[in-house]
Amino acid sequence: MRALTINTIEGLPDIREGDNLVELIIEKLTAQRQVLCEGDVLVIAQKIISKAEGAVCHVDDITPTEEAIDVAEKVNKDPRKVTVILSESTRLVKVHKHPAANEGIIITEHRLGHISANAAVDESNTDNPGELILLPKDPDTSARIIAESLCKYYGAPEHSIGVVISDTFGRPWRLGQTNVAIGVANVPALNPLYGECDAWGRPLKVTAPALADELAAASGLLMSKQGKCPVILFKGLEWESNPDSKASDLLRPTQEDLFA
Amino acid sequence: MRALTINTIEGLPDIREGDNLVELIIEKLTAQRQVLCEGDVLVIAQKIISKAEGAVCHVDDITPTEEAIDVAEKVNKDPRKVTVILSESTRLVKVHKHPAANEGIIITEHRLGHISANAAVDESNTDNPGELILLPKDPDTSARIIAESLCKYYGAPEHSIGVVISDTFGRPWRLGQTNVAIGVANVPALNPLYGECDAWGRPLKVTAPALADELAAASGLLMSKQGKCPVILFKGLEWESNPDSKASDLLRPTQEDLFA
Numbered sequence: 001m002r003a004l005t006i007n008t009i010e011g012l013p014d015i016r017e018g019d020n021l022v023e024l025i026i027e028k029l030t031a032q033r034q035v036l037c038e039g040d041v042l043v044i045a046q047k048i049i050s051k052a053e054g055a056v057c058h059v060d061d062i063t064p065t066e067e068a069i070d071v072a073e074k075v076n077k078d079p080r081k082v083t084v085i086l087s088e089s090t091r092l093v094k095v096h097k098h099p100a101a102n103e104g105i106i107i108t109e110h111r112l113g114h115i116s117a118n119a120a121v122d123e124s125n126t127d128n129p130g131e132l133i134l135l136p137k138d139p140d141t142s143a144r145i146i147a148e149s150l151c152k153y154y155g156a157p158e159h160s161i162g163v164v165i166s167d168t169f170g171r172p173w174r175l176g177q178t179n180v181a182i183g184v185a186n187v188p189a190l191n192p193l194y195g196e197c198d199a200w201g202r203p204l205k206v207t208a209p210a211l212a213d214e215l216a217a218a219s220g221l222l223m224s225k226q227g228k229c230p231v232i233l234f235k236g237l238e239w240e241s242n243p244d245s246k247a248s249d250l251l252r253p254t255q256e257d258l259f260a
Numbered sequence: 261m262r263a264l265t266i267n268t269i270e271g272l273p274d275i276r277e278g279d280n281l282v283e284l285i286i287e288k289l290t291a292q293r294q295v296l297c298e299g300d301v302l303v304i305a306q307k308i309i310s311k312a313e314g315a316v317c318h319v320d321d322i323t324p325t326e327e328a329i330d331v332a333e334k335v336n337k338d339p340r341k342v343t344v345i346l347s348e349s350t351r352l353v354k355v356h357k358h359p360a361a362n363e364g365i366i367i368t369e370h371r372l373g374h375i376s377a378n379a380a381v382d383e384s385n386t387d388n389p390g391e392l393i394l395l396p397k398d399p400d401t402s403a404r405i406i407a408e409s410l411c412k413y414y415g416a417p418e419h420s421i422g423v424v425i426s427d428t429f430g431r432p433w434r435l436g437q438t439n440v441a442i443g444v445a446n447v448p449a450l451n452p453l454y455g456e457c458d459a460w461g462r463p464l465k466v467t468a469p470a471l472a473d474e475l476a477a478a479s480g481l482l483m484s485k486q487g488k489c490p491v492i493l494f495k496g497l498e499w500e501s502n503p504d505s506k507a508s509d510l511l512r513p514t515q516e517d518l519f520a
Contacts, residue, residue, distance in 0.1 A: 001292050002482055002489075003267040010261050032261045098515070115433040168469075172432055173375040173517060174510050176450045176470030178477065180434065190436045209480055210436030217438060218478030220469055221497060222262055229262075237481060250434050255358070257433060 004236040007034075008222050008229040015047075015230075017054035022149040025231055034233070036154045041162035041187055041237055043219035044146070045230035047122065049136045049165055049183070057084060059130045071095055075104030081121065082106065084132055088119040110135065113251040114182060116169045139165045139183025140246045147185035159243045162187035166216035166223075179220040181212035181247050188212070188242045189249035210250055211239065264496040267294075268482050268489040275307075275490075277314040282409040285491055294493070296414045301422035301447055301497055303439075303479035304406070305490035307382065309396045309425055317344060319390045331355055335364030341381065342366065344392055348379035370395065373511040374442060376429045399425045399443025400506045407445035419503045422447035426476035426483075439480040441472035441507050448472070448502045449509035470510055471499065 009028050015021070021044075029036065036042075050056060064072070064079035068086055072079035075097045086092075089108035093115055097104025108119045112135060122133045136142050143163040150161045165183030170176075181189060191211040219232040269288050275281070281304075289296065296302075310316060324332070324339035328346050332339035335357045346352075349368035353375055357364025368379045372395060382393045396402050403423040410421045425443030430436075441449060451471040479492040 001267050001270050003265055004481060005263055005265050006478075007261050007263040171470075171512075173512050174440070174470065174473065175512050176468045176473065176510060178470050178473055208436045209484075210431075210434065210438050211481075213434065213436065213438055214477045214480045217474050218266075218481060220474045221264060221471075221478060224469075250436060252431075252433050252435050 002236070002238070004234060006218060006222060007233050007235075009231040009233060010229070012048070012228070012230060015051040017051065017056075019052045021048065021052050022146055022153070025146075026150075026153055028231075029233075036150055036156065036161055036233075038156045038160040039235075039237065039239070040156075041164065041215060041234040041239070042146070042150070043164045043166050043179075043215055043223070043232045043234070044143075045223060046120075046135060046139065046165050046167040046182055047133055048230045049139065049142050050133050053136050053142065055134045055136050057132050057134065058128070059084075059132065071106065075106055077103055077106070081118075081123070081132065084134070085119040085121050088121060088134055112139070112182065113248050114167075114169075114180075116167075120167055120169075120182075135167065135182060136165070140185065140248075141183075143183040143185035159186045159241045162215075162239065162241070164212050164215050164219075165247075166219055168220070179216035179223070181210075181216045181250060184212045184245050184247050184249075186241045186243060186245060187215065187239055188245050189247055191239070212245075212247065213250060262496070262498070264494060266478060266482060267493050267495075269491040269493060270489070272308070272488070272490060275311040277311065277316075279312045281308065281312050282406055282413070285406075286410075286413055288491075289493075296410055296416065296421055296493075298416045298420040299495075299497065299499070300416075301424065301475060301494040301499070302406070302410070303424045303426050303475055303483070303492045303494070304403075305483060306380075306395060306399065306425050306427040306442055307393055308490045309399065309402050309443075310393050313396050313402065315394045315396050317392050317394065318388070319344075319392065331366065335366055337363055337366070341378075341383070341392065344394070345379045345381050348381060348394055372399070372442065373508050374427075374429070374440075376427075380427055380429075380442075395427065395442060396425070400445065400508075401443075403443040403445035419446045419501045422475075422499065422501070424472050424475050424479075425507075426479055428480070439476035439483070441470075441476045441510060444472045444505050444507050444509075446501045446503060446505060447475065447499055448505050449507055451499070472505075472507065473510060 059080040062080035064083045068083035069079045072082040091109040093107040147163040163185040164181045166179040167182045168177045189212040191209045319340040322340035324343045328343035329339045332342040351369040354367040407423040423445040424441045426439040427442045428437045449472040451469045
């Protein structure tokens, strides 16, 4: 029997720019009598990484662009917010508003490559109305710095603790949201089984579990928005460290995008 | 600290038509000294439900239809397999083959409403080449029968044990696969937070975690294809039973499908 335990890390304060997340995580782990070791994985909500790194802006400081005013009118959104969404994006995928809906939807390709609603710009969970939380500048690097600091503090072998930075995305054909990985360190983003065989010896040609997305989605089982549990600890997972792993390994190349 | 444990149920035999899955699951749980109780959730791979229910067919028994021959030519697939894919589907969403690829892709809306590649028709993990495994006829009912039998056997309150039937789907914009829910019993498919507030008192208008899909994705962390672990047990999850829950709660209505 293989067993995996997932638990919350309780008591983290509201994160402010400049906070040392690693110190705070270690403090709270210690308070709940836990230590990290080789093979452990932390999933961390993007929001606290962005807040600690100051990846936030305020609508009052934004001067709307012409393009944003045009798009904002189509979807009935604040043109200042749309300006931020477009400045975070490299491509507009779809702008759509149903006549019955109050606000429409803007789907874009984020500069990090993720296709999502509103370029992952978030206005919930901020104690400051009008504040917009953006994705971290370089989530893979953020994850790597945290993973390395944790390995060092706990005396674990280099690259042996995994970190996934998650955000909450919708899906084109399914209702409800799940968490996905937007930054990874050490954990393989994809766990390729190419060339391996299934239980009956038949080659598994196209199966590559999206390991980092599975971890992110699993973290959602405990990371409720109300509960303020932005860091989730996984113990017992079997995985092979890949220090070159990156969240963009999970991105489908545009030429494979059937809806581009 | 909230904690969740996930473990495999080991030693299930290859499933054949007519096998009693509930009896087999109870036998293996007992062998690993586990009992189920209120709040436990099992995620079960679709494949063993389909096999037990006989939702399989063999390409040698299929006479290709005209439409299937036409589609098969476009994507370089066996027209007999395409016949089965189309007969499982209510709508062709996309047929596409890149010149460089050997086989193309057929995305359809399955009669159960799920949009996926090849109508979820699967030819891997069969000990019988040419055998195609279809989705179960009515996965919500399959899940409900299993959940009710388990509640009864373990003396748990009615509707207090959850069952999710999972399948492995690709995603339009992300590489790699994750498990999603195609059948549910008791566990809410969506865990709506509508009307509730976030940690800062701001209403959470659009957040509805796809709980059954989160459970399915999390099961993928232990349900490796090679490992033959088609049943995964979750203990410690907080959830409110909804006997009316169904997998189609996770389906985005066609009028909200921006790519229809």
